[in-house]
Amino acid sequence: MTHDVINQAPPLIGHDVSSDRALLDGLDREGADWAIGELRQIGLLAGSAKAQEWARLANDNPPVLRTHDRYGHRIDEVEFHPAWHDLMAVAVENGMHASPWTSARPGAHVARAAKFFTWSQVEAGHGCPISMTYAAVAALRHSPDLRAEWEPQLASRTYDFGLRPAHDKRGVLAGMAMTEKQGGSDVRANTTRAERLGDGTFALTGHKWFNSAPMCDVFLVLAQAPGGLSCFLLPRVLPDGSRNAMRLLRLKDKLGNRSNASAEVEYDGAVAHLVGEEGRGIRTIIEMVNMTRLDCVIGSAAGMRYGLTQAIHHTTHRKAFGKALIDQPLMRNVLADLALESEAATTLMMRLAGATDRAVRGDAAEGLFRRTALAASKYWICKRAPVHAAEALECLGGNGYVEESQMPRLFRDSPLNGIWEGSGNVAALDLVRALAKEPEGLEAFFAEVALAGDRRVGDAAERARKTLASAGEGDARRLAEELTLVLQASLLVRHAPAAVADAFCASRLAGEWGRAFGTLPTGLDLEAIVEQAS
Template identity: 80%
Template sequence: MSHEVMNQVPPLSGHDVAADPALAAALAREGADWAEGELRQLGTLAGTAKAQEWGRLANENEPVLRTHDRYGHRIDEVEFHPAWHELMTVAVEHGLHAAPWTMARPGAHVARAAKFYVWSQVEAGHGCPISMTYASVAALRHAPALAAEWEPALASRTYDFGLRPLADKRGVLAGMAMTEKQGGSDVRANLTTAEPLGDGTYALTGHKWFNSAPMCDVFLVLAQAPGGLSCFLLPRVLPDGTRNAIRLMRLKDKLGNRSNASAEVEYENAVAWLVGEEGRGVRTIIEMVNMTRLDCVIGSAAGMRLGLTQAVHHARHRTAFGRLLIDQPLMRNVLADLALESEAATVLMMRLAGATDRAVAGQAQEGMFRRVALAAGKYWVCKRAAGHAAEALECLGGNGYVEESGMPRLFRESPLNGIWEGSGNVAALDLMRALTREPEAAEAFFTEVELATDPRISESVSRVRKTLAHATEADARRLAEEMALVLQASLLIRFAPASVADAFCASRLGGGSGRAYGALGPGPDLDAILARI
C-alpha cells in the first residue's frame, strides 16, 4: 500500500476573499468605492488559514448554556469558544454591525454590506448578532430618547462581551425575540403580555420560542400591551446592575448555524421600555426585519460565492481520467452555471444595499423600489442557496461530503436564510401585499428593471405584468421568482460582461430556471465566465 499522497487538492488559503470582480464593480457603482482599501484588508484576513481555523473551531465547540452559578444563583449566560470572540471582534472592529448609522457618508450601508459579504464567507453563524445589531437601530429610532441612549454603544467598534449595565459597556449587541410556540410567523397570535408600571416602563410576562442570539445585551421584543401588540426594548441587565427577569430555558439544537446560540426564553415581569406606539409593534419592528432580510440576501450570496470558490479551486487542482476537472466540458458547464447564480446574487444584494443607503437618506423612489425588490430578492436568492451549496459540494465528490472540507457546514447553513425573518411563503406573500397595496412601489420596480433596454427584458416584464394582473395568493411564489429573475437579468445586462448576462438570460428567463445546474445550452462563453472567479 502506498502512503505517498498524490492528486489531493491543496488548502484554499492565502487569498483575498474580496478579489471578486462583481463585488468590486458594485462597490464603486453604488457609491462606496472609498471603502475599497478596508474591504481588501478584510478580504485578505478572511483568506488566511488563521481566520478559517476560527470558523472551524467556533462550529466544533458550540455555545453552552449556564443557567446557574456554582452557588445556585440564576445567571442565564451562554459560553463561547475563544474562536467565536475572535470572529466577533473582527466583525465589530470593521463596522459590520451598526456603525453605518453613525456615519454621515454616502455609501456607508453599501460598504458595510460588502464587508458583511466577505467576512460571512469565513463563518456564517456569528453574522446573526452582527446583523441584528445593525438592524435594531432602524426600529429603535421610533423612540428617539432610547435611540439617543443606546445608539452610541450599539455603533461602537469595540466588542465588549459580558452582561453588565449599559453605563459599564464600551459596546453592546442587540438581539430579537418575536415568535412564540403557538404563532411562529403569525406574531399577532403572541400571548406575552406587557403591563404598564406607571414609571414609563412595562413588565413583560410570557415566552419566546426563538430568541435569536440570547447572549446579547438588549433585545427588541413583541408583546401584548393594553393598546395591542407593541414593540419593546428589553435589556439583559437593568441600569442598577441587577439581572432582568429573562430566563434562558434551553438552546436550540439546530441543523446548522451551530456556532451561534438560539434560545427558548421565559419572562417573569421583565422590565422593558416601549419602542414606538402601543398597538403598532409590527410596524415598528418591521424596520428591523427589513434590515435583517437584506442580510439574509447578503448571507446567501456570500454562501454561494464561498461554495463556488471552493468548487473551482478543487477543479483547478484535481485530476480525473487524465485531465484536470476544470478542463472537462461537463464540469466546466456546472461551474459556469454556479458562477452565473453567484454573480446574479451578488449584483442584486449590492443593488439592494445601495437602495437601502439612499432610502435611509430620504430618496422616496429608492425606498419604494427596495420595498418590492427586497421581498422578491429575499425569497429567490435565499431559496437558491441550498441547491447551489449542494451542487458545489458535489463538485468535490466524496471529499465534499467529509466535514474537513467545510462543505457540509456550508450545506447545513444554506437553508437558514430562507427561513429566518420569514420563510419562503411569508416573503412571497409580503411581495404580494406590496404589489397590491403600494402600486407606486411596483412601478418603481418596473422602472428599475426597464433601465435595461433589451428585448429579453421587455418580454419578461410583459410576462410578469400579465401574471401580476391575475395573481392570487397561490401564485405568489411564481411571481416572486419571475420578478427576482428579471431584476437579476436587468442588472447583469447593465453591469456584467455580455458573456455573463447572455448566459444568464438564456438559461433563466422564460421558465428555464428549474433545470439542474450544469444544463447550460450551447453558446455561452464558459472561458469568460470562469475567468471572473
C-alpha cells in the same frame, strides 16, 4: 510507499476573499469605492489560515448554556469558545454591525454590506448578532429618546462581551424575540403580555420559542400591551447591575448555525421600554425585519460565493481522465451555471444595499424600489442557496461530503436565511401585500428593470406583468421568482460581461435550461464565465 498523497487540491489559504469582480464593481457603482482599503484588509484576513481555524473551532465547540452558578444563583449566561469572540471582534471593529447608522458618508450601508458579504464567507453563524444589531437601530428610530441612549453604544466599534450594565460597557449588541410556539410567523397570536409600571416602563411576562442571539445586551421584543401588540426594548442587565427577569430555558439544537446561540426564553416580569406607539408593534419592528431581510440576501449570496470558490479551486487542481476537472466540458457547464447564480445574487445584493443607503438618506424613489425588490429577492435568493450549496459540494465529490472540507457546514447553514425573518411563503405573501398596498413600488421596480434597454429583459418583464395581473395568493412564489429573475437579468445586462448576461438571459429567462445546474444551452462562452468567477 503506500501513502503518497497526489491529485488532491492544496488548502485554499492566503487569498483575498474580497477579490470578486461583481462585488468590487458593485462597491464602486453604488457609491462606496472609498471603502476598498478596509474591504481588502478584511478579504485578506478572511482568506487566512488563522480565520479559517477560528471558524472551525467556533463550530466544533458550540455555545453552552449556564443557567446557575455553583451557589445556585440564576445567571443565564451563554459561554462561547474564544474563536467565536475572535470572529465577533473582527466584525464589530470593522463596523459590520450598526456603525453605518452614525456615518454621514454616502455609501456607508453599501460598504457595510460588502464587508459583511466578505467576512460571512469565513463563518456564517456569528453574523446573526451582527445583523440583529444593525437592524435594531432602524427600529429604535421610532423612539428618539431610546435611540439617543442606545445608538452610540450599538454603533461602537468595540466588542465588549459580558453581562454588565450598559453604562459600564464600551459597546453593546442587540438580539430579537418575536416568535412564540403557538404563533410562529403569526405574531398577532402572541400571548406574552406587557403591563405598565408606574415609572413608564413595562413588565413583560410570557414565553418566546426563538430568541435570536440570547447572549446579547438588549433585545427587541413583541408583547401584548393594553393598547395591543407593541414593540419593546428589553435590557439583559438593569442599571443597578441586577439581571433582568429574562430566563434562558434551553439553547436550540439546530441543523446548522451551530456556532451561534438561539434560545427559548421566559419573561417573569422583565422590565422593558416601549418602542414606537403602543399597539403599533408590527409597524415598528418591521423596520428591523426589513434590514435583517437584506442580510438574509447578503448571507445567501455570500454562501453561494464561498461554495463557488471552493468548487473552482478543487476542480482546478483535481485531475480525472487525463485532464483537470475544470477543463472537462460537463464540469465546466456546472461551474459556469454556479457562477451565473452567484454573480447574479452578488450584483442584486449590492443594488439592494445601494437602495437601502439612499432610502435611509431620504430618497423616496429608492425606498419604493427597495420595498418591492427586497421582498421578492428575499424569497428567491434564499431559495437558491441550498441547491447551490449542494451542487458546489458535489463538485468536490466525496471530499465535499467530509466535514474537514467545511462544505457540509455550508450545506447545513444554507437553508437558514430562507427561514429567518419569514420563511418562503411569508416572504412571497409579503411581496403580494406590498404590491397591493404600494402599487407605485411596482412601477419603480419596472422602471429599474427597463434601464437595461434589452429585448430579452423587456419580454420577460411583460410576462411578469401578466403573471401579476392574474396572480392570487397561491401564485405568490412564482411571482416572486419571475420578478427577481427579471431584475437580476437587467442588472447583469447593464453591469456584467456579455458572456455572463447572455448566459443568464438564455437560461433563466428564455427557458433554455434544464432542472439542475450544469444544463446551460450550447453556444455560450462558458470559459469566459468561469474565468470571470475565478
